[in-house]
Amino acid sequence: MTGRLRAPTGRYGGKSAAQRQAERRRRFLDAALQLFGDTPGYRATTVAALSEAAGLSTRQFYEEFHTLEDVLAALHLQVNDWAEAAVRTAAARTRDLPLPDRAAAIFRAYAGNVTADPRRVRITFVEIIGVSPRLEEQRLARRARWVDLIRAEAHTAVLRGEAAHRDYRLAATAFIGGVNGLLHDYSAGWVDATLDEVVDELVGQLLAVLRPPGPRPAG
Template identity: 85%
Template sequence: MTGRLRAPTGRYGGKTAEERQAERRRRFLDAALQLFGDTPGYRATTVAALSEAAGLSTRQFYEEFRTLEDVLAELHLEVNDWATGAVLAAVADADHLPLAERAAAIFRAYAANVTSDPRRVRITFVEIIGVSARLEEQRLARRALWVDLVCAEANRAVVRGEAALRDYRLAATGFIGSVNGLLHDWSAGWVDATLDEVVEELVRQLLGILQPPGWESARG
Protein backbone atom coordinates (compact mmCIF):
# COMPACT_ATOMS: atom_id res chain seq x y z
CA MET A 1 0.00 0.00 0.00
CA THR A 2 1.63 3.20 -1.16
CA GLY A 3 -0.90 5.80 0.05
CA ARG A 4 -0.65 7.77 3.28
CA LEU A 5 -3.31 8.47 5.90
CA ARG A 6 -4.50 12.06 5.86
CA ALA A 7 -4.22 14.11 9.02
CA PRO A 8 -7.55 14.60 10.90
CA THR A 9 -9.41 17.69 9.72
CA GLY A 10 -11.93 17.95 12.55
CA ARG A 11 -14.73 17.72 9.96
CA TYR A 12 -17.56 15.20 9.89
CA GLY A 13 -20.10 15.08 7.11
CA GLY A 14 -18.43 18.12 5.59
CA LYS A 15 -18.93 20.23 8.74
CA THR A 16 -16.62 21.23 11.57
CA ALA A 17 -17.49 20.52 15.20
CA GLU A 18 -18.28 24.23 15.63
CA GLU A 19 -20.63 24.21 12.65
CA ARG A 20 -22.44 21.12 13.92
CA GLN A 21 -22.80 22.70 17.37
CA ALA A 22 -24.19 25.91 15.87
CA GLU A 23 -26.64 23.86 13.82
CA ARG A 24 -27.86 21.98 16.92
CA ARG A 25 -28.26 25.23 18.83
CA ARG A 26 -30.23 26.70 15.93
CA ARG A 27 -32.54 23.68 15.89
CA PHE A 28 -33.25 24.09 19.60
CA LEU A 29 -33.99 27.81 19.15
CA ASP A 30 -36.24 27.19 16.15
CA ALA A 31 -38.14 24.54 18.09
CA ALA A 32 -38.42 26.92 21.05
CA LEU A 33 -39.85 29.66 18.83
CA GLN A 34 -42.59 27.22 17.85
CA LEU A 35 -43.34 25.77 21.29
CA PHE A 36 -42.85 28.92 23.38
CA GLY A 37 -44.39 31.24 20.82
CA ASP A 38 -47.39 29.09 19.98
CA THR A 39 -48.60 25.94 21.72
CA PRO A 40 -48.10 24.98 24.50
CA GLY A 41 -46.10 28.08 25.55
CA TYR A 42 -42.94 28.39 27.62
CA ARG A 43 -44.37 27.36 30.98
CA ALA A 44 -45.91 24.14 29.63
CA THR A 45 -42.86 23.05 27.62
CA THR A 46 -40.44 20.45 28.97
CA VAL A 47 -36.85 19.76 28.00
CA ALA A 48 -37.96 16.42 26.59
CA ALA A 49 -40.68 18.05 24.45
CA LEU A 50 -38.31 20.72 23.15
CA SER A 51 -35.65 18.14 22.33
CA GLU A 52 -38.18 15.99 20.49
CA ALA A 53 -39.42 18.99 18.50
CA ALA A 54 -35.82 19.83 17.58
CA GLY A 55 -35.14 16.24 16.56
CA LEU A 56 -32.34 16.02 19.11
CA SER A 57 -31.73 14.33 22.46
CA THR A 58 -32.02 15.72 25.97
CA ARG A 59 -28.30 15.00 26.34
CA GLN A 60 -27.64 17.33 23.41
CA PHE A 61 -29.91 19.93 25.01
CA TYR A 62 -27.80 20.01 28.16
CA GLU A 63 -24.66 20.30 26.05
CA GLU A 64 -26.03 23.62 24.74
CA PHE A 65 -28.16 25.05 27.59
CA ARG A 66 -28.48 24.75 31.34
CA THR A 67 -32.24 25.33 31.54
CA LEU A 68 -35.26 26.16 29.41
CA GLU A 69 -35.04 29.67 30.83
CA ASP A 70 -31.67 30.04 29.08
CA VAL A 71 -33.37 29.16 25.79
CA LEU A 72 -36.13 31.71 26.35
CA ALA A 73 -33.56 34.36 27.27
CA GLU A 74 -31.57 33.79 24.09
CA LEU A 75 -34.70 33.67 21.96
CA HIS A 76 -35.99 36.94 23.45
CA LEU A 77 -32.72 38.67 22.62
CA GLU A 78 -32.73 37.25 19.11
CA VAL A 79 -36.28 38.42 18.37
CA ASN A 80 -35.35 41.88 19.63
CA ASP A 81 -32.20 41.88 17.51
CA TRP A 82 -34.23 41.09 14.39
CA ALA A 83 -36.50 44.06 15.09
CA THR A 84 -33.58 46.33 15.92
CA GLY A 85 -31.89 45.47 12.63
CA ALA A 86 -35.05 46.29 10.69
CA VAL A 87 -35.42 49.64 12.49
CA LEU A 88 -31.80 50.70 12.05
CA ALA A 89 -31.99 49.91 8.34
CA ALA A 90 -35.17 52.00 8.08
CA VAL A 91 -33.54 54.88 10.00
CA ALA A 92 -30.69 54.96 7.49
CA ASP A 93 -32.97 54.66 4.45
CA ALA A 94 -35.40 57.37 5.66
CA ASP A 95 -32.81 59.89 6.82
CA HIS A 96 -33.58 62.29 3.96
CA LEU A 97 -37.35 62.34 4.56
CA PRO A 98 -39.37 64.92 6.53
CA LEU A 99 -40.15 64.00 10.14
CA ALA A 100 -43.66 62.57 9.62
CA GLU A 101 -42.60 60.42 6.68
CA ARG A 102 -39.43 59.37 8.47
CA ALA A 103 -41.31 58.30 11.58
CA ALA A 104 -43.85 56.39 9.49
CA ALA A 105 -41.11 54.51 7.65
CA ILE A 106 -39.36 53.59 10.89
CA PHE A 107 -42.48 52.39 12.68
CA ARG A 108 -43.69 50.54 9.61
CA ALA A 109 -40.39 48.64 9.55
CA TYR A 110 -40.64 47.81 13.26
CA ALA A 111 -44.27 46.76 13.11
CA ALA A 112 -43.77 44.67 9.99
CA ASN A 113 -40.85 42.82 11.54
CA VAL A 114 -42.44 42.14 14.92
CA THR A 115 -45.86 41.16 13.58
CA SER A 116 -44.59 39.16 10.61
CA ASP A 117 -44.68 36.13 12.90
CA PRO A 118 -47.22 36.00 15.78
CA ARG A 119 -44.76 33.83 17.69
CA ARG A 120 -42.35 36.75 17.88
CA VAL A 121 -45.07 38.91 19.43
CA ARG A 122 -45.81 36.29 22.06
CA ILE A 123 -42.14 35.81 22.93
CA THR A 124 -41.58 39.58 23.21
CA PHE A 125 -44.74 40.68 24.99
CA VAL A 126 -46.19 37.61 26.76
CA GLU A 127 -43.92 34.66 27.50
CA ILE A 128 -41.06 36.75 28.87
CA ILE A 129 -43.25 38.40 31.52
CA GLY A 130 -42.98 37.19 35.11
CA VAL A 131 -40.60 34.28 34.50
CA SER A 132 -37.80 35.36 36.83
CA ALA A 133 -35.96 38.38 38.16
CA ARG A 134 -33.19 37.68 35.66
CA LEU A 135 -35.49 37.75 32.64
CA GLU A 136 -37.34 40.79 33.95
CA GLU A 137 -34.00 42.59 34.14
CA GLN A 138 -33.22 41.51 30.59
CA ARG A 139 -36.65 42.63 29.34
CA LEU A 140 -36.29 46.05 30.92
CA ALA A 141 -32.74 46.40 29.62
CA ARG A 142 -33.91 45.76 26.07
CA ARG A 143 -36.80 48.15 26.57
CA ALA A 144 -34.30 50.79 27.71
CA LEU A 145 -32.44 50.37 24.42
CA TRP A 146 -35.65 51.11 22.52
CA VAL A 147 -36.17 54.20 24.70
CA ASP A 148 -32.61 55.28 23.86
CA LEU A 149 -33.34 54.87 20.17
CA VAL A 150 -36.50 57.00 20.34
CA CYS A 151 -34.62 59.67 22.31
CA ALA A 152 -31.80 59.69 19.78
CA GLU A 153 -34.22 60.19 16.89
CA ALA A 154 -36.12 62.86 18.84
CA ASN A 155 -32.89 64.73 19.51
CA ARG A 156 -31.93 64.51 15.84
CA ALA A 157 -35.31 66.04 15.01
CA VAL A 158 -34.58 68.86 17.48
CA VAL A 159 -31.28 69.59 15.74
CA ARG A 160 -33.10 69.70 12.41
CA GLY A 161 -35.64 72.15 13.77
CA GLU A 162 -38.44 69.59 13.52
CA ALA A 163 -39.15 69.12 17.24
CA ALA A 164 -39.34 71.04 20.50
CA LEU A 165 -36.24 71.16 22.66
CA ARG A 166 -36.83 69.11 25.82
CA ASP A 167 -35.75 65.99 27.72
CA TYR A 168 -37.58 63.18 25.92
CA ARG A 169 -36.71 60.23 28.16
CA LEU A 170 -39.95 60.14 30.18
CA ALA A 171 -42.10 60.69 27.09
CA ALA A 172 -40.16 58.05 25.14
CA THR A 173 -40.62 55.52 27.95
CA GLY A 174 -44.37 56.08 27.93
CA PHE A 175 -44.48 55.97 24.15
CA ILE A 176 -42.65 52.63 23.97
CA GLY A 177 -45.27 51.23 26.35
CA SER A 178 -47.96 52.40 23.93
CA VAL A 179 -46.17 50.82 20.98
CA ASN A 180 -45.80 47.47 22.72
CA GLY A 181 -49.34 47.42 24.03
CA LEU A 182 -50.98 48.42 20.77
CA LEU A 183 -49.00 45.98 18.65
CA HIS A 184 -49.69 43.15 21.10
CA ASP A 185 -53.42 43.90 21.12
CA TRP A 186 -53.51 44.21 17.33
CA SER A 187 -51.70 40.91 16.89
CA ALA A 188 -54.09 39.22 19.34
CA GLY A 189 -57.07 40.44 17.32
CA TRP A 190 -58.31 42.85 19.95
CA VAL A 191 -57.91 45.93 17.74
CA ASP A 192 -60.13 46.31 14.69
CA ALA A 193 -57.69 48.06 12.39
CA THR A 194 -55.16 47.37 9.66
CA LEU A 195 -51.46 47.39 10.47
CA ASP A 196 -51.11 50.59 8.44
CA GLU A 197 -53.78 52.22 10.60
CA VAL A 198 -51.93 51.11 13.73
CA VAL A 199 -48.71 52.63 12.40
CA GLU A 200 -50.50 55.87 11.49
CA GLU A 201 -51.87 56.13 15.03
CA LEU A 202 -48.43 55.59 16.54
CA VAL A 203 -46.95 58.25 14.26
CA ARG A 204 -49.68 60.71 15.31
CA GLN A 205 -48.86 60.04 18.95
CA LEU A 206 -45.14 60.54 18.37
CA LEU A 207 -45.66 63.77 16.43
CA GLY A 208 -47.87 65.02 19.26
CA ILE A 209 -44.95 64.46 21.64
CA LEU A 210 -42.33 66.02 19.36
CA GLN A 211 -44.45 68.93 18.17
CA PRO A 212 -46.84 69.90 21.00
CA PRO A 213 -49.58 72.51 20.50
CA GLY A 214 -48.14 76.00 20.28
CA TRP A 215 -44.71 74.81 19.19
CA GLU A 216 -43.23 76.39 16.08
CA SER A 217 -40.00 75.49 14.41
CA ALA A 218 -37.21 78.00 14.92
CA ARG A 219 -36.57 77.58 11.22
CA GLY A 220 -40.21 78.22 10.39
Protein backbone atom coordinates in the same frame (compact mmCIF):
# COMPACT_ATOMS: atom_id res chain seq x y z
CA MET B 1 -26.49 18.71 36.72
CA THR B 2 -23.48 20.77 37.72
CA GLY B 3 -22.57 22.23 34.36
CA ARG B 4 -22.98 22.16 30.62
CA LEU B 5 -21.83 18.98 28.88
CA ARG B 6 -18.78 19.26 26.68
CA ALA B 7 -19.60 19.34 22.96
CA PRO B 8 -17.55 17.15 20.59
CA THR B 9 -14.68 18.72 18.70
CA GLY B 10 -13.23 18.11 15.22
CA ARG B 11 -14.86 17.88 11.78
CA TYR B 12 -17.76 15.61 10.96
CA GLY B 13 -19.84 15.49 7.80
CA GLY B 14 -17.78 18.30 6.33
CA LYS B 15 -18.69 20.69 9.17
CA SER B 16 -16.49 21.97 11.95
CA ALA B 17 -17.45 21.58 15.61
CA ALA B 18 -18.32 25.28 15.74
CA GLN B 19 -20.57 24.96 12.68
CA ARG B 20 -22.36 21.95 14.13
CA GLN B 21 -22.83 23.73 17.43
CA ALA B 22 -24.29 26.80 15.70
CA GLU B 23 -26.66 24.58 13.73
CA ARG B 24 -27.82 22.77 16.88
CA ARG B 25 -28.40 26.07 18.63
CA ARG B 26 -30.41 27.37 15.68
CA ARG B 27 -32.54 24.22 15.65
CA PHE B 28 -33.28 24.56 19.35
CA LEU B 29 -34.23 28.23 18.94
CA ASP B 30 -36.41 27.47 15.91
CA ALA B 31 -38.21 24.79 17.90
CA ALA B 32 -38.56 27.13 20.87
CA LEU B 33 -40.09 29.82 18.67
CA GLN B 34 -42.79 27.32 17.73
CA LEU B 35 -43.39 25.80 21.17
CA PHE B 36 -42.97 28.94 23.29
CA GLY B 37 -44.59 31.28 20.76
CA ASP B 38 -47.56 29.06 19.93
CA THR B 39 -48.61 25.86 21.67
CA PRO B 40 -48.08 24.86 24.44
CA GLY B 41 -46.14 27.99 25.50
CA TYR B 42 -42.97 28.36 27.52
CA ARG B 43 -44.35 27.28 30.89
CA ALA B 44 -45.80 24.04 29.54
CA THR B 45 -42.77 23.00 27.48
CA THR B 46 -40.26 20.44 28.73
CA VAL B 47 -36.65 19.88 27.73
CA ALA B 48 -37.68 16.54 26.23
CA ALA B 49 -40.45 18.13 24.15
CA LEU B 50 -38.19 20.90 22.90
CA SER B 51 -35.43 18.43 22.01
CA GLU B 52 -37.90 16.24 20.14
CA ALA B 53 -39.26 19.24 18.21
CA ALA B 54 -35.70 20.23 17.29
CA GLY B 55 -34.90 16.69 16.19
CA LEU B 56 -32.08 16.51 18.73
CA SER B 57 -31.38 14.73 22.00
CA THR B 58 -31.66 16.04 25.54
CA ARG B 59 -27.92 15.47 25.84
CA GLN B 60 -27.40 17.87 22.94
CA PHE B 61 -29.72 20.34 24.66
CA TYR B 62 -27.50 20.41 27.74
CA GLU B 63 -24.45 20.90 25.52
CA GLU B 64 -25.99 24.23 24.43
CA PHE B 65 -28.10 25.43 27.37
CA HIS B 66 -28.41 24.95 31.11
CA THR B 67 -32.20 25.43 31.35
CA LEU B 68 -35.26 26.24 29.28
CA GLU B 69 -35.06 29.75 30.72
CA ASP B 70 -31.73 30.15 28.90
CA VAL B 71 -33.52 29.26 25.66
CA LEU B 72 -36.28 31.78 26.29
CA ALA B 73 -33.70 34.46 27.11
CA ALA B 74 -31.81 33.79 23.88
CA LEU B 75 -35.02 33.73 21.85
CA HIS B 76 -36.24 37.01 23.35
CA LEU B 77 -32.96 38.70 22.41
CA GLN B 78 -33.07 37.22 18.93
CA VAL B 79 -36.60 38.47 18.24
CA ASN B 80 -35.64 41.94 19.45
CA ASP B 81 -32.47 41.89 17.35
CA TRP B 82 -34.50 41.09 14.23
CA ALA B 83 -36.80 44.06 14.90
CA GLU B 84 -33.90 46.39 15.71
CA ALA B 85 -32.11 45.44 12.49
CA ALA B 86 -35.27 46.26 10.51
CA VAL B 87 -35.56 49.62 12.28
CA ARG B 88 -31.94 50.59 11.74
CA THR B 89 -32.15 49.66 8.07
CA ALA B 90 -35.24 51.83 7.65
CA ALA B 91 -33.60 54.70 9.55
CA ALA B 92 -30.51 54.60 7.32
CA ARG B 93 -32.63 54.47 4.19
CA THR B 94 -34.79 57.47 5.21
CA ARG B 95 -32.25 59.68 7.03
CA ASP B 96 -32.75 62.55 4.55
CA LEU B 97 -36.56 62.54 4.62
CA PRO B 98 -38.71 64.94 6.68
CA LEU B 99 -39.59 63.82 10.20
CA PRO B 100 -43.14 62.57 9.47
CA ASP B 101 -41.96 60.39 6.58
CA ARG B 102 -38.93 59.19 8.51
CA ALA B 103 -40.95 58.30 11.62
CA ALA B 104 -43.57 56.47 9.57
CA ALA B 105 -40.98 54.40 7.69
CA ILE B 106 -39.05 53.50 10.83
CA PHE B 107 -42.08 52.52 12.84
CA ARG B 108 -43.67 50.64 9.95
CA ALA B 109 -40.47 48.61 9.70
CA TYR B 110 -40.67 47.76 13.41
CA ALA B 111 -44.35 46.86 13.42
CA GLY B 112 -44.08 44.89 10.20
CA ASN B 113 -41.19 42.84 11.53
CA VAL B 114 -42.74 42.06 14.92
CA THR B 115 -46.24 41.29 13.68
CA ALA B 116 -45.12 39.34 10.62
CA ASP B 117 -45.05 36.29 12.88
CA PRO B 118 -47.55 36.12 15.79
CA ARG B 119 -45.09 33.89 17.65
CA ARG B 120 -42.65 36.80 17.88
CA VAL B 121 -45.34 38.96 19.45
CA ARG B 122 -46.07 36.30 22.06
CA ILE B 123 -42.37 35.89 22.91
CA THR B 124 -41.85 39.66 23.16
CA PHE B 125 -44.98 40.69 25.02
CA VAL B 126 -46.38 37.61 26.78
CA GLU B 127 -44.06 34.68 27.48
CA ILE B 128 -41.19 36.79 28.82
CA ILE B 129 -43.37 38.40 31.52
CA GLY B 130 -43.02 37.22 35.11
CA VAL B 131 -40.64 34.32 34.46
CA SER B 132 -37.82 35.37 36.77
CA PRO B 133 -35.96 38.46 38.04
CA ARG B 134 -33.22 37.71 35.52
CA LEU B 135 -35.56 37.78 32.53
CA GLU B 136 -37.41 40.79 33.89
CA GLU B 137 -34.08 42.60 34.01
CA GLN B 138 -33.38 41.55 30.43
CA ARG B 139 -36.83 42.68 29.28
CA LEU B 140 -36.43 46.10 30.88
CA ALA B 141 -32.92 46.43 29.44
CA ARG B 142 -34.22 45.81 25.94
CA ARG B 143 -37.06 48.26 26.51
CA ALA B 144 -34.48 50.85 27.61
CA ARG B 145 -32.60 50.16 24.39
CA TRP B 146 -35.73 51.01 22.39
CA VAL B 147 -36.22 54.15 24.48
CA ASP B 148 -32.65 55.21 23.68
CA LEU B 149 -33.26 54.62 19.98
CA ILE B 150 -36.30 56.91 20.03
CA ARG B 151 -34.36 59.53 21.98
CA ALA B 152 -31.61 59.40 19.36
CA GLU B 153 -34.15 60.02 16.60
CA ALA B 154 -35.62 62.84 18.67
CA HIS B 155 -32.17 64.38 19.06
CA THR B 156 -31.69 64.26 15.29
CA ALA B 157 -35.06 65.93 14.80
CA VAL B 158 -34.12 68.66 17.32
CA LEU B 159 -30.88 69.39 15.47
CA ARG B 160 -32.84 69.72 12.23
CA GLY B 161 -35.35 72.06 13.80
CA GLU B 162 -38.14 69.51 13.43
CA ALA B 163 -38.78 68.90 17.12
CA ALA B 164 -38.85 70.84 20.37
CA HIS B 165 -35.71 70.79 22.48
CA ARG B 166 -36.40 68.85 25.69
CA ASP B 167 -35.62 65.61 27.51
CA TYR B 168 -37.56 62.85 25.75
CA ARG B 169 -36.82 60.00 28.16
CA LEU B 170 -40.21 59.95 29.90
CA ALA B 171 -42.13 60.55 26.70
CA ALA B 172 -40.26 57.78 24.89
CA THR B 173 -40.81 55.36 27.78
CA ALA B 174 -44.55 56.08 27.80
CA PHE B 175 -44.69 55.68 24.03
CA ILE B 176 -42.95 52.29 24.15
CA GLY B 177 -45.47 51.14 26.75
CA GLY B 178 -48.29 52.10 24.42
CA VAL B 179 -46.62 50.33 21.51
CA ASN B 180 -46.25 47.11 23.48
CA GLY B 181 -49.86 47.14 24.63
CA LEU B 182 -51.43 48.02 21.30
CA LEU B 183 -49.37 45.60 19.21
CA HIS B 184 -50.10 42.80 21.67
CA ASP B 185 -53.83 43.54 21.56
CA TYR B 186 -53.77 43.79 17.76
CA SER B 187 -52.03 40.44 17.41
CA ALA B 188 -54.46 38.85 19.88
CA GLY B 189 -57.39 40.04 17.74
CA TRP B 190 -58.67 42.46 20.37
CA VAL B 191 -58.31 45.55 18.17
CA ASP B 192 -60.76 46.12 15.32
CA ALA B 193 -58.26 47.75 12.97
CA THR B 194 -55.80 46.88 10.24
CA LEU B 195 -52.07 46.89 10.87
CA ASP B 196 -51.78 50.04 8.74
CA GLU B 197 -54.35 51.77 10.95
CA VAL B 198 -52.50 50.67 14.10
CA VAL B 199 -49.20 51.92 12.70
CA ASP B 200 -50.72 55.23 11.59
CA GLU B 201 -52.13 55.78 15.08
CA LEU B 202 -48.79 55.05 16.75
CA VAL B 203 -46.85 57.20 14.29
CA GLY B 204 -49.28 60.04 15.02
CA GLN B 205 -48.63 59.62 18.73
CA LEU B 206 -44.87 59.59 18.15
CA LEU B 207 -45.03 62.79 16.13
CA ALA B 208 -47.15 64.38 18.86
CA VAL B 209 -44.43 63.46 21.36
CA LEU B 210 -41.72 64.96 19.20
CA ARG B 211 -43.71 68.04 18.24
CA PRO B 212 -45.88 68.96 21.24
CA PRO B 213 -48.54 71.69 20.96
CA GLY B 214 -47.13 75.18 20.98
CA PRO B 215 -44.82 77.32 18.86
CA ARG B 216 -42.89 75.33 16.28
CA PRO B 217 -39.08 75.41 16.66
CA ALA B 218 -37.28 77.94 14.52
CA GLY B 219 -35.48 76.84 11.38
